[in-house]
Amino acid sequence: MQQVVSATMQVQQIKIHGEVLKMSNAFHAYTLREPIGVVGHIIPWNFPTSLFFLKVAPALAAGCTMIVKPAEQTPLSALYYAHLAKLAGIPDGVLNIITGFGATAGAAISTHMDIDAVSFTGSTEVGRIVMKAAAESNLKVVSLELGGKSPLIIFDDADVDMAAQLALIGILHNKGEICVASSRLYVQEGIYEKLVEKLVEKAKAWVVGDPFDPKVQHGPQVDKQQFEKILSYIEHGKKEGATLLTGGKPLGEKGYYIEPTIFAEVKEDMLIAKDEIFGPVLALAKFKTIDEAIKRANSTRYGLAAGIVTKDLNVANTVSRSIRAGTIWINCYFAFDNDCPIGGYKMSGFGRDFGLETLHKYLQVKSVVTPLYNSPWL
Template identity: 50%
Template sequence: MSQIVKIKIAATGRTIELPTGLFINNEFVPSVDSQETLSAINPATEEEICKVVAASEKDIDLAVKAARAAFKNTWGKNVTGFERSRLLYKLADLIERDQQELAELETLNNGKPVRIARDFDIGDTVQCLRYYAGWADKILGETIEVDNKTKLAFTRADPIGVCGQIVPWNYPIMIWAWKVAPALAVGCTVVMKPSELTPLTALKLSQLVKEAGFPPGVVNTVPSLGHVGGAALAAHMDVDLVAFTGSTVTGKKIMEAAARSNLKKVLLELGGKSPNIIFESADLEQAATWAVLGTLSNSGEDCTAGSRVYVQESVYDKFIDLLIEKVKSTPVGDGFDDAVTNGPVISKTHFDRVWGHIESGKREGAKILVGGERRVGSGYFIDPTVFVDVKQDMKIVNEEIFGPVLAVGRFSTEEEAIELANNTRYGLGAGLHSRDANQAMRVSLALDAGTVWVNQYDILHNNVPFGGKKQSGIGRELGKQGLDEYISVKAIHWNFGEKASWPV
């Protein structure tokens, strides 16, 4: 049994008891060969919350073996869809029961406002688990007509097996559900590597997995550094699929390791530099609101952030006035303050990275209309920053910043807007705002992205597939398509009449 820490939430007076060990076979355990730990930091204060055990490669191997044993003996094809459904519903109920505690723990370790963590991230998590719980007893094959007199052909939808899942620090609970829920629904087992920056809620969720009644080994949690845990899962010969959300650079490394090992399936949701187009026919008030939501939500730490806004020249000045007014009214501060919309960014390293982009925008000649000044005091806080007069070759236009930084450009024609929007190596999301229905349809079809929002931005639903094109990823999460990623289709040919002869 690993150590239990008592985490005091000063803002609410709550004390949370949390195991700090690795979760393998439904037990929290120390590392078998390492004394390494991960330090969980509060980004609003820069203070350490606690330390958790860091998994070694041997620990990862033990977790994979536990997942394989569960897949063969107590999960996989051994459990009915009705039972998988029941357990997923139970887990959703437990998360809903503990939503306030989970939200406070998320805010402490991630920085996002408690009310947003509770009402949006955890609310979505509960819905996601229930959505896939509803699918668990509806995993169907099909019969295929080939020769009704002598042969029957049919398919089975089998679980793919042991899944290594790697989740990022920007949505630690929600993306955990996006990966775990469809995998468990079809009968896969999971080895989960949370971000080394935000391991705390993954450990709390592991407690709830056990309380819900999942058999040992079905879900295993191995906090670790990326070059240890992530690399080990990608290269492991007994992992059948690796699902990763994070940077394109790391995604390429995972894909290479997967190919060099056992050619395992990869599911990658990677970076983005998403455009958001404002046409002259748009409701400008609403377009400005969506532009702010689409860029500043989650402190800009969002793969689909619409951080490239292109505005038609005829309405540019009016739109900019509306945009700046809304950006200036965005409160930034500690996530335990109910009035706050944006918390800190995740870490000192990331803080410096975002500031590097802001400084590059200044050097390259972009004009700042709001923000762009460092705050004094503790915490990794960055005020929303808006650049205008941007050019397509600027770093702030081409590279994913993952912070509250918005670059605004102009365009004249619809064709120019499409060309500017598609001029990127990414293809995760895109948005457009227009009250001209024909234009909205033309442009949405022309935009080269996995998700296109029309007259809104960055709103996802559990029953709608999500994923990228180009260097923004491979595969889809959410919806029926997200379920299919964890299924291996087996074709069965059954002869009941035809006699074999040789030579033919």
Template identity: 45%
Template sequence: MSSPGITNEAETPQFRAASDAGTFELKSPATRQPVALVSEATVEDTDAAVAAAKAAFPAWSALSPNDRGAYMMKLAELLLESQEELAHLEANSMGRPVSGYWDAKVAAQKLQYFATAGWDNHGQTSLHTPGFLNMTLKQPFGVVAAIIPWNVPVYFFINKMGPALAAGNTIVIKSSEKAPLTSAKVAALIQKAGFPPGVVNVLSGHGHISGSALSHHMDVRMITFTGSGRTGRLIQQAAAKSNLKNVLFELGGKSPAVIFGDADLDRAAKETANSLQFNSGQVCMANSRVYVHSSISDQFISLFKEKFQAITPGDPTQPHVTHGPQADEIQFNTIKKYIELGKRDGKLALGGDEIAGHAGYFIEPTVFLETPEDAPIMKEEIFGPVVNINVFDSEEEVIRMVNDSEYGLYASVYTRDIERAMRFAKSMEAGSVGINCTSPTGAFDMPFGGFKASGIGREGIHYSMDCYLETKTVLMRI
């Protein structure tokens, strides 16, 4: 499948098979049975998508924000109408339970905001240089590429497309090979919404083909990616080696949560367990490291285990199911490898195996205790329902452990002491800090992104737009 936009301007938006007719098989992770044959975009298809976006850019960028926004408003309506179908497509492609599907609603809200946000792209003026009226202009890059992840694909599709289009860019979006179905559906909705040909182009396929081609493409002026740090590094290298394209990255995490003795322990246990259990732990900001004060460690660990294992695994298309499979066999085997390393280095306190009685890639909620801070499962992103809980005695000690990581996406602290909470908010090396809350808690109007190896730049309704705009200085002698 390729998408609306891989056409010339005289044609209507359309879907195309891959130029070489190549496909790849998509299997349901819940049953291990095939659910779809998906077209594999070639380098030629990728070049055609970029060419279509480049051809569409002059007319799209010349539209008023109101005219661009009208298409986005229509698409937001269609997303809301399609929420149930999108949820089932996600369940079948990567195992996300429909019971916890919120993506279409939040994506529509983002799109409704960006439909009017183009009016905010203002420059500045200055009379401070004698004899001159000087100004800055905010102008779009041209062709933007977006490579989105498989764990929350509809949200990331819109989170990147919305500000890019509002800024006046055109875009090529590559979906993940693990979860291409909802992107294909959104492409159909884009077609239904009447977007002009070439404005939005959607490619399905693997990163080493179409993703690499986008990263190296000389006509792509800016690229945004959400996913693993390893892939982010490859994209940044390609961007530098080609045309030094601008990058916006949200990468992995190894997010810590710190629990003090004065915390609401029941809330802390419930929320930290949910952070790891949501989407079967396949979330970049999941608090996979939990540090609990020695004065309440036994009580907290008992509460955490009770809440963490209270799941209903099964067919993710059923509304009562709360725990789905891992996305595919690769992810399943990666998590099992880390669990074996955890058994070697730490103390297994819960889970540690496949969930019996299910044909799919189901992993038990797993807890390790007393794991050395330099162990692989403490340092590396597992992306599954696996948590390490360690005990600490002092603030100084736990801050060192919290920050002893190359990741810095999300961190949290549970305490009733507001002065302590603010010390931690300042000291934690993370793009987001939760006080008496943890991931996936966020705020619609706040920025999101990471410190250190967890990303470059920030995304959010008041922050994304600048990432998709160039600033030009104009000097006018008067």
């Protein structure tokens, strides 16, 4: 019974409704939230299942119809889910899948005059193209969840073993092919040596190989292009003077496997600190004060997420309010939930997924106004 009540309460919390407005003169007014219309979803290859439902579910709940373009590397899952949707009774024409390349199929969605909104997750470079196409067509509403170069800041009072594990998972989860990866690690000088030693030890023990092997923690990069891109950034890191602590090479003679890679003494002007690598490459640096940590964490064109590891509540509150990023994780990382919005600041985009915010971006607000009885307007 308790489960039924809880589920009912949750549904009530997300019920779509407008508001009754208190007007300053003799009118009665209220707002309606109506479906925005036809939505184009363009989703990337790194989480094809999760991101399909992240886009489709709230748009369906808002009453929209939609066209979904999966990445050309991972089209099959979207086609299968559309098949399941049809079996579940979703009418023809509500959920449509179009496969193809970004320059053709993606561009067709962004420029189409009968598509009312586009939701894109992917690189900042392609996000610019989508936004420009929307502006040059019918000024469709655009939501962009783009690149990231997220900082993880570890303070002196942190538990070293826990912090090292968070840092490792933050960069190696899904082989680093995740937009909120904690690819920039800042460690306060008091525990720097201990944490680096622990981090390198854990990285060397990380198991890379066949993802169908239950002992493996880390599979291959998505394709040859991404594999070669990551290796080129590793070479940049070496040439720019960063210290390679571990990794830095392909693993094995077959497949697109790359060793967990950690660079130390990384400066903010290095490419491995500035660019989103989208791979298992960690840029590590030391800091002294809270102000220095905040300044260095914010020295990026991105603002998708950040992590803070500390036992001091005042430090956590100060730093979380000072970092310009859409999600701040304190003493945790990758803590996603359906109720918690995610999205970016700066060149990480705008608009939010998860939470009520994701529902609202697929809804238009309409104001309805009528005069009251005996109003002078009658």
